[in-house]
Amino acid sequence: MEPRKLLPILALFIVLSLTALVWFYPTIGDFRTGNPFWNGLTTFTTDFETSTVTSYNGIPSPSKETVLIVIPYVQFTETELNKLRQYVSLGGTLVVMDDYGYGNQILSHLGLIMRFTDKPLLDPLFNYKNKWFPRITDFTQTPIAKNVTSIVLNYASSLTNTSDTTVIAWSSRFSFLDLNGNSIWDTDEPTEPQPVAAFAKVDQGYVVAVSDPSILINSMMNMDDNLNFIKNVMEIQASSPTIYVDQYHLPKTSLDEAKETIATVGELVSSPLGALSLITVILALALTPVWRKGEKNE
């Protein structure tokens, strides 16, 4: 075959192969429901049969007996915050799992004074392996603490101003907030037990704040009583609720972006207008020889 004809076919083959590879290779992004690796949520999504929310038009309605888990690593728009507010007001359970993200935007919009400190909570004694994995053993007697003796966090933060909420769990008295980020305790850094999980009733719904989203990831789910803790949090309002995981406010890897692009192209092509355009292009390409023949004949 002439190189002139072979090259486009080869290029098309490579493009299609790469597209397939990108599409079928699992995502490696943090907290992604399709990520089967240590930092993904496949175990959680399988165990709890969750649904994924990729846009805020997909927020469950009616919200009663549903749980929406938000890991806010991307800023929220006013519209999104209003939708969250409406979701909670109508009886939904909003679980905000944040360490260094935009969780305070949500808490503030919901009228709560509780905040995420956005600073690392380190525990040099009660931990798993090292101080970046604080082990929590102090739980308030709430249904969320049922069958929970200890949980392990991973690069967690803490909560503050929890006077308008019910604190579920506290860190040990050996933990401290690393305010200046030097990983060691300095005299001006707070050392008393810090709240790491709390809940509040907002209208008909509940807001649960957990200062570490990493307890959901595959490598952390089965540590200590993390699974029971998560289960109890999910069932704060109703047993066996329908769980939704927000994937829209997560950081994206290049692979995620590529997948998203492919999905967008796929959606576009699968829409009537897109399909029509594609057919037109294919028709035009297929009929080019005929067109040329006509020209020559002239």
Added chain:
Amino acid sequence: MRSLAIIFLIIIFSAATIPCISVIAEPVYPPHEDPATAQSVMDANSFLTCYTDIFTLMSLKNYANATMLIEQLKFVHIPEDLRYIIQRYNNLTLELTQILDNLEKLLNKASTLLNQYRLNETSQTLSEAGILVAKAEILLNDIQGATETLSARFGIFAAPAESKVREAYNTLQSLLQRLKQLIEDYLKLLKSIRNKTSEIQSEELKPTTVTLNLNATKVFVGEPVEASGTLTTNGEGLPNRTITLLFDDNPVATATTGLDGSYHATVATPYKYVHNMTAKALYTPLDADRGVYLASLSPPISIEVMFNETRLEITAPDEAYPGLPITVRGNVTSEGGTPLNQRRVGVFLDNNLLAYAETNHQGFLETEATLSPETPTGKHTMTIAVDPQGIYAGVSQEKTLSIVKIPSEISIHVPSLIILPAKMYVEGNASASSGPLQDATITLQLGENSTIVMTSKNGEFNATIGMPLNLIFAGFQGLRVTVEPAEPWHAPTQAKASIFVINPANLGLASAAFISIGAVLYTRLTGAKRREKEGKVLGIALPPLEKSLPTIFLKSEVKFEGVKGRILQAYVKALKIVERATAISITPQMTIREFLRETKPKLEGAANSFTELTFFAELTLYSQYVPAENVAERAEDLTRDMEGVLRRGTA
């Protein structure tokens, strides 16, 4: 090609830089680390600090909190190489704490017994305490040795003297000394009590004897028992002395001895629904008797306590609904089936009181308890407990109660076809097995458009959704209708319907596009066919595309440019002269060399010129060679020569 390369470069550059933009938006700290590969580190300073807290509590005799802290140490991460020694250290400390706690209690008990002149019991208690002191001393030595070993393993001795870890180590050492002092204090106290005991024993106080008799050793709970006995010293009765009656070591009554030392009291059996109790009488010297008499305790008497069991039979639903009442019915009877009236019965859900009820004369109870509207669905524990009353013991029963919601149903009527832009009218009704759903919130969502309405008294609703023009071409769209009942006991539900949506605007545009393409193609194809037909009519066979390219080129009205153009123009001119002179026309299948071969015999004087000209034409057509100016001039000369020769009729 160049522009294509630029586009590719832009795409590659964008792909490479977009992830960087994403990274910039990410949090300051990493969200997590793989725990499987995380480095295992133990913080010696924190560990020693924790132990200083524990030893401080121990030295303050706060053994309960010290024990709690030690038990929490199981949550401390210990690297594999230190696990054994640290676990042993924890266990030794825990053991020492418990021993010191028991020692404290025994010494207190001994002190109390001594104060009551119960010398035998005091001596026995002191013996037990002595063993504990010895054990505590051994354990403390072990802990001191273990502290040295552990500190060496932590590398504390290599740390600078002013470091925090050395500071913690020094504090720990001073606390260990305080613990040593504490044990010595206990030993001193022990010796002190022992000495006092010896002193009292040396005073040769008068021994006393107290006896106890009960009129019954098998009684119903709460029933009075007649207790009597005597208090004597060396066979003589001691009058006006207080005797304390103990049931299971708890004082329940006192009696005063008479002139002959005898006493009598009526004691109500405590309302403890246990089958056995032990009764004792105790005399302790008071006031003027102190330093004169020794205390005495009667031999124990076992009492069989009787009471009636209560039977409870309940009827309660297996399922309940948030916000709705449940009815609990039951029968409370004795073991023999006698109805028990006026018995208070409590109904609890997950240990929270729902209602109290009382049984009637038939022992029957019926109560209605309303569940909180916020009771979460799922399995709960309902407890029905009958309080104990008189000779009847209490009883309770647990039952699993499933909190569920009544399923809701919805029926909707929607048009099957919509032509955009349009307003779609939807009607329907919402109901449950309990009846129509009044004031339920109905949310209708069709694509990006939604509307909310409320149901009427009979559960009916109607709504209109505006559907403006959009990008939809044509196809099915899903209408989602959700029902949020006003009552907490009704479950939300939703229904879906497919509606075929046609967008005439897009449809028109698409049709126009298709028709345009079709029209253009039709024109092209029919034009080509028409010309082919016309060619056949004129007897001109149009050549096949590829093969006859040079021929077509030569015969067409192509504009010749440059040196190559001049050569080819000269050749074409010569070709026409040759065709005319020889009456041989070049055919589409014929190459110019074949044409030369055909015509050469008839060209005579012009043959060489035409041969040379054909060579130039071939060279120009098929080779990369760019002919020089003089070649073009030569070709034009040759054509002129041929024209001259052939015009003179030599051909």
